[in-house]
Amino acid sequence: MKPAPFDYYCPRSLDEALALLAQYGDEAKVLAGGQSLVPAMNMRLARPGVIVDVNRLPEAAVIERCDGSLRVGMLARQADLERMPVALDAVPLLAQALPHVGHWQTRNRGTVCGSLAHADPSAELPLAIVVLDGAIEARSSARGTRWIAAGQFFESYFQTALQNDEIVVGASFPARREGWGYAFEEFAGRHGDFAIVAVACAVALEPNGVASEVRLGLGGVADKPHLAPLTAYCGRVLSQRDLPEIANAAVADIEPPSDLRGSARYRRALATNLAQRALTRALASARTACDGLAQ
Amino acid sequence: MSYCSKDGRTTISLEVDGKRVKAAVSPRLLLSDFLRGPCAAKGVHVGCEHGVCGACTVRVDGQAVRACLMLAIQTDGSRVETVKVLGIADAMHPLQERFQARHALQCGFCTPGILISAQTYLREHPAPTRRDIEELLSGHLCRCTGYTPIVDAILDAAELERR
Structure with missing residues (x-):
């Protein structure tokens, strides 16, 4: 349970880091928090020839509000966000999802952007950014910066739209908007374990109570975060009685995997229940948000 | 930029339980093994070696982290604390x-x-x-x-x- 030998680079600027990735391509791995990469290396599931340790890049841990979004820099630890009430208040879905990400001890090291780049299909942060319709900022020395919509970023198990010479330099989570409610639900064997199923939900209500958007994503049921097609339920006033039907619709086209932690049938039942719970809470919080507006 | 080849060693300098430590480490050496070996901090227990069991948890620059998920080479300039800093049998924390x-x-x-x-x-x-x-x-x-x-x-x- 020790990593295989690797050449180690610790760049002091982003340009140096990008040059290394351009040089070594898929031989190199970026080491940020290391809470997924190092276990994989210890177990020899990953044997990168070159490690590019980005932990000493300056200015990379910035977390800031800008243009209706929360921008999270590449080295911001998950616990940094948890310790920032302003950030949690700006993105309520993130505030609810973060406590489920690993354990307190791993969140002290693990980065938000690293979790996105790792793209575990049961991970909370990829699910949250997909449901919020956020974006990931990737940079390479050859092509500069590009923003990738979260919906396009995650491709399959541990696969993203990132090229070998690119680093995730930041992520943008849309901040709470007027009339929106958010909820995150998850079930795992123990708190902090990988989610068997996770659900993130965002609902927007017009002042007259009509739902203008119903976004619901499922984690742990496919090879990437699954955004349920629920547009049929927009433009209507939704009551508690509608929610079982919406939850059923949300899981209608999933084909969850069976493994040691749960059968496909179990996952589907769990997804339905958690979806209904998330819808209930998101709708209630959107109503509160709307009442706040009316007063 | 600092660099160390897979067969090479880099000298790191850090504080472990209040003492200055200087040692040459290879890139693949985990912090947990560095603490137990060269630093003789046997209070760092190594269980699963993939971040699950928590037995190797130490404090690095004030944060509780898994020593098995950090490389020793990453702790150059850091302050590392193990269970030794809490107390002794006659003066327990x-x-x-x-x-x-x-x-x-x-x-x-x-x-x-x-x-x-x-x-x-x-x-x-x-x-x-x-x-x-x-x-x-x-x-x-x-x-x-x-x-x-x-x-x-x-x-x-x-x-x-x-x-």
């Missing part, structure tokens, strides 16, 4: 004293990691709820106690320190 009083350990393998986690957590959260401590302990595996006496001991210690 309140946490250690409460662990003894509450029978919060049996084999003791998980204990050093839990003590470091708890001490660090209580600095940030001086008045935790039972639920908070249960969540904190989700990051540690104990196969002896069933956790209940550990939660009791940590809550006791938090109360003692608030007085």
Whole structure:
């Protein structure tokens, strides 16, 4: 349970880091928090020839509000966000999802952007950014910066739209908007374990109570975060009685995997229940948000 | 930029339990093995070596982290603290004293990691709820106690320190 030998680079600027990735391509791995990469290396599931340790890049841990979004820099630890009430208040879905990400001890090291780049299909942060319709900022020395919509970023198990010479330099989570409610639900064997199923939900209500958007994503049921097609339920006033039907619709086209932690049938039942719970809470919080507006 | 080849060694300089340490390390050396080996900090227990069990938890620059998920080479210039910083048998830290009083350990393998986690957590959260401590302990595996006496001991210690 020790990593295989690797050449180690610790760049002091982003340009140096990008040059290394351009040089070594898929031989190199970026080491940020290391809470997924190092276990994989210890177990020899990953044997990168070159490690590019980005932990000493300056200015990379910035977390800031800008243009209706929360921008999270590449080295911001998950616990940094948890310790920032302003950030949690700006993105309520993130505030609810973060406590489920690993354990307190791993969140002290693990980065938000690293979790996105790792793209575990049961991970909370990829699910949250997909449901919020956020974006990931990737940079390479050859092509500069590009923003990738979260919906396009995650491709399959541990696969993203990132090229070998690119680093995730930041992520943008849309901040709470007027009339929106958010909820995150998850079930795992123990708190902090990988989610068997996770659900993130965002609902927007017009002042007259009509739902203008119903976004619901499922984690742990496919090879990437699954955004349920629920547009049929927009433009209507939704009551508690509608929610079982919406939850059923949300899981209608999933084909969850069976493994040691749960059968496909179990996952589907769990997804339905958690979806209904998330819808209930998101709708209630959107109503509160709307009442706040009316007063 | 610093570089070390896979067969090479880099000299790192850091503080371990209050003592300056200078040592040549290869890139693949885990912090957990560095602490137990060259630093002789045997209170760092190595269980699963992939970040699950929490036995190797230490404090790096004030944060409780898994020593098996950091490379020694990454800690150049850091301050690392292991369970040694808490207390000794004749002058126990309140946490250690409460662990003894509450029978919060049996084999003791998980204990050093839990003590470091708890001490660090209580600095940030001086008045935790039972639920908070249960969540904190989700990051540690104990196969002896069933956790209940550990939660009791940590809550006791938090109360003692608030007085």
